[in-house]
């Protein structure tokens with residue numbers, strides 16, 4: 001594997017709707033490296049402008065290889081704060097927690113020097129976890145990595161979730177959600193999620209998706225604007241930075 005050179009731009013995306021650029025890769029290796037180069041370049045620019053850069057990461061099965069590639073980037077990682085787009089109500093070392101995914105895939109190699117803010121921690125109540133996520137978000141994230149569930153969810157905002165409308169309209173960057181009855185949430189119904197208000201300040205928005213099903217779903221998602229139908233639409237309906245989507249089979 002090669003080091004990431006920040007000067008190497010992973011350009012070549014095509015505009016797919018206003019404010020949205022799409023790029024397809026042949027395989028997951030190319031896809032992961034393109035994601036890593038994009039993120040490293042965005043963090044590098046942020047670190048030139050500010051003393052600290054803030055990176056928000058999604059969990060799930062998709063982004064691990066991209067985080068592992070990013071971990072090798074020659075950045076001033078000791079000036080990077082890494083936090084989560086969302087978290088399931090699990091302790092950070094539990095296998096299905098997003099904290100564990102980030103720790104195992106990103107916080108190794110050079111990126112081990114980054115500061116990681118877990119949403120959950122032993123002894124912290126659910127309410128405290130939401131409050132702490134919002135306190136950390138007082139320093140808004142510049143770089144945000146989003147995923148898309150097979151049902152069009154993003155972060156922990158699920159279609160048909162009770163309270164989705166108020167989460168979408170919340171002025172707070174993070175909210176508590178109860179995804180009971182949402183199949184896409186699996187067994188983890190109690191969660192903390194980023195909101196559109198938390199996404200809005202980012203200067204870099206990246207959506208990482210894989211597989212034929214998500215490619216087809218993406219066409220349906222991009223054909224409309226209502227995040228109540230597909231919450232992932234907040235990635236491009238929330239005013240602010242353009243969205244870059246990287247896909248591979």
Ligand SMILES: O=C(O)[C@H](O)[C@@H](O)[C@H](O)[C@H](O)COP(=O)(O)O
Pocket residue numbers: 058059060061062063085086087088098146147148149150153154155156
């Ligand atoms: O905790 C979570 O569930 C994630 O942060 C979530 O929002 C994820 O991005 C999507 O569910 C996509 O997940 P997959 O990559 O597993 O399809």
